[in-house]
Amino acid sequence: MASIDLSRFHRTFFEESFEGLDVMEASLLALDPEQVDSETINGIFRAAHSIKGGAGTFGFEAIAGFTHLLETLLDEMRAGKRAITAPDIELLLRAVDALRGLLATARDGGAVDPGTVEPLRAELAQCLAGGGVVPQAAERDEVPASGWRIRFAPKPELFASGNDPLLILRELQQLGDATIVCDVDALPSFGELDPESCHLAWTIELRGEISRAAVADVFAWVEDDCDLSIAALTPTPAQPQSGSKVESIVASAPRAEPRGDSASIRVATAKIDALINLVGELVITQAMLQQLASHLDPVHNEALLQGLSQLDRNTRVLQEAVMSTRMLPVDAVFSRFPRVVHDLAGKLGKQVRLQLVGEGTELDKSVIEKISDPLTHLVRNSLDHGLESPDERAAAGKDGCGTVTLKASHQGGHIVIEVADDGRGLSRGKLLAKASEKGIACNEQMSDAEVWQLIFAPGFSTAAQVTDVSGRGVGMDVVKKNIQALGGSVELASREGAGTRVTIRLPLTLAILDGMSVAVGDDIYILPLSAVVESLQPQPEQIRRVAGEGTVVRVRNEYVPLLPVKDWFRVPGASRPPHESILVLVEADGHKLALQVDELVGQQQVVIKSLEANYKRVAGISGATILGDGRVALILDIAEIVRLATRALAA
Amino acid sequence: MNASAEAVNAESSEFLTFTLGAEEYGVDILKVQEIRRYDTVTRIPDTPDFIKGVVNLRGTIVPVIDLRQKLKFERAEYDAFTVMIILNIAKRVVGMVVDSVSDVMQLSAEQIRPAPEFGASVDTRFITGLGAIDDRMLILVDIEKLLRSPDMALLPAADGSVTQH
Structure with a gap:
């Protein structure tokens, strides 16, 4: 045994442990003290148990010890020996955080100091010692106040009538806490199986105060195609399992999602x-x-x-x-928000309902890693500035509990993520006043959309007070910058009194870029389409020279500095005069620049290749790509070119 | 990737020989990945003349230097015989344009003489020695040192510690 190097298993242990903690956290947040779902507790317990086991095996005694305490507490809850109260859940959440800290220290090779978690440990121990009280809540879980035992045995020809038992079972789950057991006795061997016949029967235990009529209603369409019996549940503790051949397929309604372990493999x-x-x-x-x-x-x-x-x-x-x-489902980021919202709502004294929509939408792993911070910022903003306090909401005639919606969807080659709240919305007047106070260019004639854009200006913060949660002056401009660095864009829509919606549009992957290819001399360059505003062929009178040095082009009512790409990159060959070339207007960090190129070649998606892998960083170039004919084309770094060019022109 | 850069064998005595103008040069064969025809090169802005640009080597972007321009040869023409030696040094891939590639030669230690001092006019820093085979003379180039030189900066300078992902 001594020859086995355990350290190579460490990585897997840590990965799995962190996943386990995520499961624990999510489950704890889903846990409702009023209506305890035993499967949720079991899930939390199992996660804690495997972390303890792993930590013990790999010799992380401090972690194992701490987790053991946690596990004991969970075990008592699981066994119904202890009621679960909201403070308990808070304590468990803090324990999860502490455990995450311990694991992170251990992973990074640091010595785990049990002292850091000592206060929590004492709290857990105290909670354990003070336990043993079995209040009503736990009993209620064991002994349902009322409910129905339903035996649903469809006839084989059920499907022919266009009915689907799954839909019926789902409908039952919506009525109350359903425990569904599938009876496969009638299932023939595979060879004799007629896929168009129904061979399954179900026994459902439905708990909750539900009228018999409501249950019968669910079966209204299939009454004639099945044997149905609905009997009141007798409040006897510990329901006897009905026979050994009964196989539990759907364990419990809301948490029935399989973990999907067997369906996936870990690949570097x-x-x-x-x-x-x-x-x-x-x-x-x-x-x-x-x-x-x-x-x-x-x-x-x-x-x-x-x-x-x-x-x-x-x-x-x-x-x-x-x-x-x-590609990973965006749930990888979304799943952290229930916790963020839970904590923040508590801190701010607001009531918040978080709605997640489209968690299954997939996008590139590298993008997922990078949108987490901007999204957190937006959600915090919504909670802190967007949503009103319950009193204010009541006064405005709204539901006291505010709603924050996170929504992801695919649109073309992009993913669109929305962060919306039904709070007070942006105030046009306040924004304008604030902007002029901060010296940001604005006027009364600006359209609403333009006014909302002010919020993205550097140094802008609308919070009347700087709070602990958000509003330190580094705000939306950083969000916008981060999103743009990913090749995406941010839009904002708002109605005063009705709420605010921020829409982020991102490419699905960082490996591919929507590009516009332009020709300069014999060279082809790629401009990221996200930075291109428009392209035009200027008239000679649109071009002005300023102070003998720089050249500007007048586009509608704006003077935009002109930069001949040929001179900038010292492309050999004679320069054409601007009015015989094409100007591509690009924008970065709020500055516009007109790039003078010879020709527009076309739009295409390009695969981004690193120039630095074998060479080095080149100013104004973000990478390279390979064209259809095998040649290499350079991708321009618009943000850098704009920065360098405006500095050069200003000097 | 036949030439692992780490396995720089001090005892190695096999050299790939190539010509620049009328002279014959040699590089350590273990640093050579492959030989290719000179292809269309994409210019990189703001680089010295001897850095010709980048090419697509089966999906990888590889910089190309013209050794003739670097060593100040007057004539640097590109024709059907112009070839690139693709070098793999310290996990980086670099193409090097030469007039032509001759063959692979074995040199024993006694066949290699130290490089003479030419005085200030010729840059001998990158020449490790002269190899003599019958009446031919090979100029042996320390290609790694050449690529590490500050004006090339194709490899990280300093002590050879490679900071690359």
């Missing part, structure tokens, strides 16, 4: 990245072949061309499939 991201790179090369090679084949005589080379078009299809499907392996 480096392997996936290598795969994505290889597929990228394949796509380029394929494009090269396609280009070569376009010169061939289609009559003589029919078979070859057919093969090539098949290759084209397959490579594209393959690329999509490989790209999707890096």
Whole structure:
């Protein structure tokens, strides 16, 4: 045994432990002291138990010891020996945080100091010692006040009538806390199985104060196609399990989501990245072949061309499939918000309902990692500045409990994430007053949309008071900057008194960029489409020279500095006069710049390649890509060019 | 990736020989990844003349230097025979343009002489020695040192510690 190096298992242990903590946290937040769901408690207990086990095995005694206490407490709750109260849940949440801290220290190789968690440990111990009281809540869990035992045995031809037992079971779950047991006795062997017949029967224990009529209503459509019995549940503790052949399929209604362990494997991201790179090369090679084949005589080379078009299809499907392996559901970020909102709402004394919509929407792992901070900021903003206090809300005739909605969806090649609240909304007057106070350019004639944009100006903060939660003056401008750094955009819509909605639009992956290719001399450059405002062919009278040095172009009522890309990058060859070229208006950090290029080539999605891997960073260049003909094109870093150019022009 | 950069073998005596103008040069074969025809190079703005730009090497962006321009040869033409030696040094891939590649030669320790002092006019910092085979003379280049030189900056300078992901 001594020869086995346990340290190589450490990484897995830590990964799994952190996942376990996430599960514990989410479950604790879902736990309602009024109506305790035993499966939720079991889940929390199991997570704690495996962390304890792992910590013991790998010799993290402090962690194991602390978790043991936690586990004991959870075990008592699980067994119904102890009621679960809101303060208990708070305590458990704090214990989860402490445990996360301990694990992080251990992971980073630090010595775990049990002293740091001593106060919490004492609290847990005290809670344990003071326990033993079995109040009514626990009893209620064991002995339902009322409920129904339903035996639902559809006839084999149920499906023929267009009914689906699953829908019925789901409807039952919505009525109350349903324990559903599936009876597979009638199931024939696989060979004899008729997939169009129903062979299953269910026994459902439905707890809650539900009228018999409500239950019967659910079965209204299938009454004639099944054997149905609805009997009142007798309040006897410990329901006897009905026979050994009964298999529990749906354990408990709301928490029935399988963890999906067996359906997924852990793969190092480096392997996936290598795969994505290889597929990228394949796509380029394929494009090269396609280009070569376009010169061939289609009559003589029919078979070859057919093969090539098949290759084209397959490579594209393959690329999509490989790209999707890096995709994670946005739930990975969303799942932290119930906790954030829970804590914040408590701190601010507000009542908040958090709604998550579209958690299953997938996007690239690297994007997920980077949107977490901006989103947290937005959610905090909504809670702190957006939502009113319960009294204010009541006075405004609104529900005392505010709603914050996080919504994710796909739109084209983008993911759109919305953070919306039904709070007080932005006040146009206040914003304008604040902006002029801060010396930010604004006027009364600005449209609402333009006024909302003021909030993204650097140094702008609308909070009347700086609070602990948000509003330290680094605000929305940082959010906007971070989102733009990801190639995305931020929009804001608001109605006074009705709420505010911030919409973030992001590319699905950082590996691909929507680009506009432009020609300068013989070179092709890629401009990120997100930075391009418009492109135009200027008239000679639109061009003005300023103080003999810089050149500006007049676009509508604005003078925009002009930058010939040819001179900037010292591309060989004679420069064309501006009015014979194309100007591409780009914007970054609120500054506009007109880039003078020779031609617009087209719009395309490009795969971003690193220039730094084998070379070094080049000013004004964010990366490179490979064009269809195999040549390399450089991707311009608009933010940097704008910064350097405006500085050069200002000097 | 046949030439692992770490495995720089001090005893290595196999050299890939190439010509620049009328002279024959040699580089440690373990640092050579492959040889390719000179392809269309994409210029990088604001770089010295001898850095020709970048090429696409099967999906990887690789910088290309022209050794002839770096060593101040007057003639640096690009024709059908111009080739690139793709070097793999310290996990970085760099292309090097030369006039032509000749062959691979084995040199024993006694065949290698120290580089003579040419005086200030010729840069001998990157020459490790001269190899003599019959009546031919090979100029052996310390390619790693060349790429680490400040004006190239193709490899991190300093002590060879590579800070790369």
